[in-house]
Amino acid sequence: MFQRTANWVLPRLDRPYNRLDHLLAHFPPYARTVRWCWTQVLEWGRRAFDEGTVARKGMLKTAAAHRHRQLPDPALREKLTPPYPLGCKRLIYSSDFYPAMSQPNVELVTDPIERITERGIVTADGQERAIDVLVCATGFETVQLLSSITVTGLGGRTLRETWANGPEAFPGISVAGFPNMFLSLGPNTATGHTSTLLYIEPETQHSIACIQAVLKSGKRWIEVRPEVMRAHNDALQRRLAGSVWSLCRSWYRTQEGRIVALFPGFTAEYVKAVRHPNLNDYRMG
Numbered sequence: 001m002f003q004r005t006a007n008w009v010l011p012r013l014d015r016p017y018n019r020l021d022h023l024l025a026h027f028p029p030y031a032r033t034v035r036w037c038w039t040q041v042l043e044w045g046r047r048a049f050d051e052g053t054v055a056r057k058g059m060l061k062t063a064a065a066h067r068h069r070q071l072p073d074p075a076l077r078e079k080l081t082p083p084y085p086l087g088c089k090r091l092i093y094s095s096d097f098y099p100a101m102s103q104p105n106v107e108l109v110t111d112p113i114e115r116i117t118e119r120g121i122v123t124a125d126g127q128e129r130a131i132d133v134l135v136c137a138t139g140f141e142t143v144q145l146l147s148s149i150t151v152t153g154l155g156g157r158t159l160r161e162t163w164a165n166g167p168e169a170f171p172g173i174s175v176a177g178f179p180n181m182f183l184s185l186g187p188n189t190a191t192g193h194t195s196t197l198l199y200i201e202p203e204t205q206h207s208i209a210c211i212q213a214v215l216k217s218g219k220r221w222i223e224v225r226p227e228v229m230r231a232h233n234d235a236l237q238r239r240l241a242g243s244v245w246s247l248c249r250s251w252y253r254t255q256e257g258r259i260v261a262l263f264p265g266f267t268a269e270y271v272k273a274v275r276h277p278n279l280n281d282y283r284m285g
Contacts (some may be wrong), residue, residue, distance in 0.1 A: 001101070001110045002121065004084045005089075010059065011066050012087045012093045019155050022189055039267075042194040046266055047193065049087040049244050053239075060086055070098035077105065079110050082250035097246040139251050142261045143167070153178035166254040170229040170281065171274050172263070173203050179223035182207035187237055189270070190261045192245070192252075198267050219284040239264040 047055035071077040111123035120130040151159035172189030240259040252261040
């Protein structure tokens with residue numbers, strides 16, 4: 001495996017489900033309780049992204065213990081120790097990754113790749129390793145959102161042109177100059193600590209409420225006010241500038257360093273702010 005940067009890996013809390021689990025899953029109060037408990041655990045984990053918190057100290061100790069327990073080889077452990085702060089990139093939860101890297105038929109290569117040849121990969125030290133298959137784990141496209149299609153707004157301006165310096169929306173849903181367009185999981189609505197479904201659901205409720213308002217008023221379109229979107233995104237970037245996500249290069253950021261993928265706060269904050277739109281933030285016609 002050719003590795004550019006080591007990732008933070010935490011143990012996966014996993015176990016086989018038994019017959020009792022399957023029976024209780026069909027008992028709504030139990031299912032709701034389990035969901036609530038896991039939600040609280042994951043929200044507590046969000047605190048681990050803030051420096052000096054008990055959650056962060058606990059997660060750092062857990063990650064270090066996980067590496068030492070599963071990587072007995074000090075040299076390999078050093079290669080797989082992340083050089084950036086925990087949480088700056090997306091966390092990996094796995095109890096299989098480190099053991100896989102320790103297998104005798106696995107080689108971890110950390111030298112930079114210089115070029116790809118017809119036979120294999122040549123690294124910066126001049127060594128060529130023959131390969132049969134090359135799998136590119138290149139990650140996500142989060143900066144050039146919707147770049148594969150042409151979306152045209154007012155005045156013939158495209159979304160690609162509007163987002164030339166990085167995507168922005170309010171609050172990750174509506175874009176000024178693009179009436180009647182609603183996004184799901186748009187800019188700054190991803191999360192590094194819990195399920196994105198918890199963000200998509202209030203976004204959908206927000207969009208439906210806006211559409212219903214247009215229909216009820218007899219109007220034809222609705223659009224977020226430009227000054228509202230500007231103020232919203234300026235406030236987001238001020239919060240994100242001092243966060244752990246600003247401390248390394250990742251798919252959360254543009255090349256200029258602006259964070260366009262993540263919401264800086266907790267899930268409850270986003271849900272409360274988004275679920276019911278303030279129609280004063282919009283204009284209709």
